[in-house]
Amino acid sequence: MNVAAGPVIPNFGSGSSCEVNNGWFCTDWVRQHWGDTLQPALFQHIELAAIAIGIGFAIAFLLALVGFRFRLIDPPIGIVSDFLYTIPSLALFQILVPFTGISLLTVEIALVSYTLLILYRNMIEGLRAVPADVIDAARGSGFTRFQTFTRVELPLALPAILTGLRVATVSTISIATIAPFVIAKGLGQPIYAALSEDVFKTEIFMAGGMVIALALIADGIIVVVQRSLTPWVRA
């Protein structure tokens, strides 16, 4: 069976009996469409999430550096974060479209803004939780301010920062599912295709399962990294 590019439409005419009857899970459909639908969608999904998390992490880190030194900018960020979480992601995508068009940029701006707040909160709280005694001790033993930050404060804040990264990664992978509202990318795409095609169950279960599996695997990887980077913390 040869299907053109774009959303895969289950061929009710010539598919297996499972596909024709829209059975609970048709393994033959998955085998046939892994290459043309599922695998590309999976890679796009990873790309969407990775870009958002990378940029989000960089911006959040810079913001946290500033917020750590100047506490004044903290309350406004808190208010913005509360407000942003009440905006449905679906609406945020559409509000951005007039400014940034139907593009990857629109999706990434929305995804980055959701990660920013989680990451920023955790970084700032991790840095602030470093005991003053420890910092005094470092300064007392002749560390410069920069050395104190990179060798004492940052490592001690690492568990909190990585916990934030876990939450941000898992939620970004999850929110990226609605990217197809703007651009036809990611694992949300086969899910939409299946919803519009008489709720084709196999595709929904397979693509949906893949999103969840991806999120859990990413979570697991960060946990492993966390254990190796911060062996003094018991998870």
Place this chain on the structure above:
Amino acid sequence: MKTFVDAFKFIADNPHLLLSKTGEHLELSGAALGIALVLALPLGLWLGHLHRGLFLAASVSNVGRALPSLVLIAFGLTIFGIGFWNNTAALVVLAIPPILTNAYFAIDTCDRDVVDAARGMGMTGLQVLMRVELPLGLPFVLAGIRVASIFVIATATIAAVAGGGGLGQIIVNQASFGLSGVVAASLCVSALAFAAAGILTLVRKAASPSHDSLT
């Protein structure tokens, strides 16, 4: 900026539409939150009281975050078909993790000395839970409910994809309502979520007036 001015015009021009959609939105989110509370709250409190099920409480919140709302609603569609219940079921699954996890940790981390003192005075397990642990852990329990309600109200929007009602119907239908309608509806969603969060903050303050003066 013009978009937002237009959005307020849309609100002024279509109060009835927005009001009825907001009503549907509340009905959907309220039903989901109510069911999630009945299921998750007693379980979380009881497990916390027994100091058991740490693994369950911790993994429920991790797995919960990994479940995309769209995927849940699509799963719900295959099982329940189009209607009120598939969306409600999906939202219930989303609301359970924060409620369960916070309830568990609120009770689990209560001061052991206070609990021992209560037991020593002859309170039964249920009395300890209801009169000592729950009042002490209440702020944290309510914080979980607050997170869950913001989550559910914002996510109920996606229900429109699966034939559900509510403000999402306007948000996913830019073709008919225009961008101003989309922004107006999403402002209503934000207002609803803020109102729910505000009410829960007030409940917390009313229920434990000493909390703020202590901290």
